[in-house]
Amino acid sequence: MQVLNLQDILELPKYSRINLINTISGPRSGNLIGTTSTDGIYNLAIFNTVTHIGASPPLLGFIMRPLTVERHTYDNIKATGFYTINPINTSIYKAAHQTSAKYTSDISEFEAVGLQPEMIHNFKAPFVKESTYGIAMSYKEEYPIKSNGTVLIIGQIEHIILPQNGLTDDYSLNHDELDTVAIGGLDTYYQTSLLDRLKYARP
Amino acid sequence: MQVLNLQDILELPKYSRINLINTISGPRSGNLIGTTSTDGIYNLAIFNTVTHIGASPPLLGFIMRPLTVERHTYDNIKATGFYTINPINTSIYKAAHQTSAKYTSDISEFEAVGLQPEMIHNFKAPFVKESTYGIAMSYKEEYPIKSNGTVLIIGQIEHIILPQNGLTDDYSLNHDELDTVAIGGLDTYYQTSLLDRLKYARP
Numbered sequence: 263m264q265v266l267n268l269q270d271i272l273e274l275p276k277y278s279r280i281n282l283i284n285t286i287s288g289p290r291s292g293n294l295i296g297t298t299s300t301d302g303i304y305n306l307a308i309f310n311t312v313t314h315i316g317a318s319p320p321l322l323g324f325i326m327r328p329l330t331v332e333r334h335t336y337d338n339i340k341a342t343g344f345y346t347i348n349p350i351n352t353s354i355y356k357a358a359h360q361t362s363a364k365y366t367s368d369i370s371e372f373e374a375v376g377l378q379p380e381m382i383h384n385f386k387a388p389f390v391k392e393s394t395y396g397i398a399m400s401y402k403e404e405y406p407i408k409s410n411g412t413v414l415i416i417g418q419i420e421h422i423i424l425p426q427n428g429l430t431d432d433y434s435l436n437h438d439e440l441d442t443v444a445i446g447g448l449d450t451y452y453q454t455s456l457l458d459r460l461k462y463a464r465p
Numbered sequence: 466m467q468v469l470n471l472q473d474i475l476e477l478p479k480y481s482r483i484n485l486i487n488t489i490s491g492p493r494s495g496n497l498i499g500t501t502s503t504d505g506i507y508n509l510a511i512f513n514t515v516t517h518i519g520a521s522p523p524l525l526g527f528i529m530r531p532l533t534v535e536r537h538t539y540d541n542i543k544a545t546g547f548y549t550i551n552p553i554n555t556s557i558y559k560a561a562h563q564t565s566a567k568y569t570s571d572i573s574e575f576e577a578v579g580l581q582p583e584m585i586h587n588f589k590a591p592f593v594k595e596s597t598y599g600i601a602m603s604y605k606e607e608y609p610i611k612s613n614g615t616v617l618i619i620g621q622i623e624h625i626i627l628p629q630n631g632l633t634d635d636y637s638l639n640h641d642e643l644d645t646v647a648i649g650g651l652d653t654y655y656q657t658s659l660l661d662r663l664k665y666a667r668p
Contacts, residue, residue, distance in 0.1 A: 264632075265586065267624040271523050278636035283520040285638035286600060286625065288494035288552045289647045289657045290516060313493060313514045315528060316613035317486040320474050323610075323617075325518060325526075349491045352660060363666040374668065383468065397489060405608045407526075407619060410519040414526075414617055416610065421470040422489065429467075433481035435488035437649050444492045444647045444657055446640050449665070452657035454492045457555060457646060459653045463566040465577065 284310075284447035289454075292445035294358055295324070296346040296379065296388040297338030299367060304379040304388040306371040307335045308361045310445040312347055320419035322347065322399065328411035334367050336413070343401050344386040345417065348393035351441040355451045357392075362448070383421065394440045395424035434459075487513075487650035492657075495648035497561055498527070499549040499582065499591040500541030502570060507582040507591040509574040510538045511564045513648040515550055523622035525550065525602065531614035537570050539616070546604050547589040548620065551596035554644040558654045560595075565651070586624065597643045598627035637662075 271279060293312045297305045315321035326336050339345050350358040360375040372379045372388065379388035380396075389396040399417035406413050428440050435442075437454055444452045474482060496515045500508045518524035529539050542548050553561040563578040575582045575591065582591035583599075592599040602620035609616050631643050638645075640657055647655045 263626055263628055265624055265626050268523070268622065271622065271625070272521070274636060279523070280520045281635050281637040282625075282632070283523045283622065284517050285640070286622070287515045287517055287525055287550070288496060288645045289492070289640050290494045291491035293491060311516045312490045313516055313528065314487050314490055315610060315615055317483045318475070319613065320471070320482070320486045321612055322490055323528075325516065347490070355660065356663065359663045360666050363668045365668050369668075402612050403610070405610075405617065407518060407606070407608075409524055409605050409619055409621075410522070412518055414608065416612055418612075419471065419474065419486065419489070421468055422474070422485075423466055423468050425466055429485070432484050433477060434484040434650055434653065437488070437492050437653075437655065442491045443660060444655075447637055450637065450640075450662045451660040452640065452647075453660045454647055454655035454657055457558065457654040457656045460559065460562045462652070463563050465566045465568050465572075 281447055289444035289446050289452045292350040292443055294348040294350060294361060294390050294393065295335050296348060296390060297335055298342055298387050299334065299338050300341050303368065304370045304372050305334045305338055306361050306377065306390065308358050315416055321416055322419065323414055323416045326413040326415055329413065330411065332367065339401050339415065342386050345399045346387045346389050347397040347399055348390035349395060349442045351394050352443055352453060354392045355443055382423065389423065394442065395422065395428055397422050484650055492647035492649050492655045495553040495561065495646055497551040497553060497564065497593050497596065498538050499551060499593060500538055501545055501590055502537065502541050503544050506571065507573045507575050508537045508541055509564050509580065509593065511561050518619055524619055525622065526617055526619045529616040529618055532616065533614065535570065542604050542618065545589050548602050549590045549592050550600040550602055551593035552598060552645045554597050555646055555656060557595045558646055585626065592626065597645065598625065598631055600625050
């Protein structure tokens with residue numbers, strides 16, 4: 263076994279440190295967040311920090327990087343109050359990754375990377391047509407993180423659009439069936455395959 | 466396609482709603498958090514919300530459920546200031562899942578589920594010997610979430626213990642090699658296999 267202590271980590275070359283700390287928490291969810299700018303441009307950005315906050319009411323959170331530079335997703339969510347969360351699957355992971363390039367605010371990442379925006383049910387933010395399912399979100403709260411200037415954004419699920427085969431009888435999503443990928447760090451994509459589903463644990 | 470709106474979601478039977486909202490964000494990281502109580506008992510609990518907060522300083526966050534009942538992990542972190550994060554692999558996912566059972570505070574989940582606590586480098590919280598790698602954490606901050614009473618806990622990485630083969634040349638962890646699983650919702654475990662690693666994206 264090898265040990266890397268805090269000082270070792272801080273002294274790593276920048277991209278080695280970023281790789282290490284971004285991959286250390288394990289494979290995590292990969293999602294595209296869709297928004298509409300006040301100029302009507304459809305923005306799309308990849309996030310690997312979308313997580314469960316609670317089921318009643320249904321809430322999801324994600325981490326925005328520090329607002330020291332332009333953050334189109336943040337600006338659009340604050341301006342419109344709405345966004346979509348769209349899972350990445352094996353057919354679109356390359357296009358999804360390309361949304362992380364620094365496009366200027368007059369360019370729609372949908373067009374730039376070759377994904378199709380889909381406006382449905384009068385929702386103010388675009389869904390990704392090629393995603394297997396989509397989640398319509400309304401902005402609820404944000405918490406600026408003192409330690410490093412990132413921001414936790416919390417939203418409420420307004421509706422979910424998903425294929426007929428996407429739900430099991432007890433409303434658990436089968437990500438094997440839905441072909442959802444997981445992300446390691448900023449650049450590594452993992453296919454997931456069902457290992458097991460276990461019963462509610464009792465002592 | 467089917468649409469579930471907010472009202473539909475709120476009217477679902479409790480466990481269907483929990484399953485749906487817990488699985489909707491995609492497969493996510495599965496980790497065991499190890500702590501020591503003021504009575505010296507080693508506590509271990511499964512979390513599926515550990516996420517990256519930042520690389521400089523190296524910070525990870527996770528979500529605690531509301532503090533309306535006893536939360537041993539929270540109490541121990543607040544009392545000692547330290548905890549460990551241990552990824553779940555395919556050999557220990559059943560034992561890891563069993564830590565979610567409601568054991569009383571006088572029982573060590575390590576013993577109850579058959580995992581071995583390992584005290585190394587004088588760190589005050591136990592590592593899981595059977596985990597492929599381990600992260601020593603110090604408590605930094607917490608943010609109570611107004612919307613539902615959960616709490617975002619943020620900690621700093623103090624050191625990382627990992628096998629010689631665990632790191633690639635550029636310090637990205639290879640979770641194929643490390644056998645790290647991902648979790649869907651509260652009960653579903655996924656094996657991950659490398660799909661691709663992509664280059665830094667530019668417009």
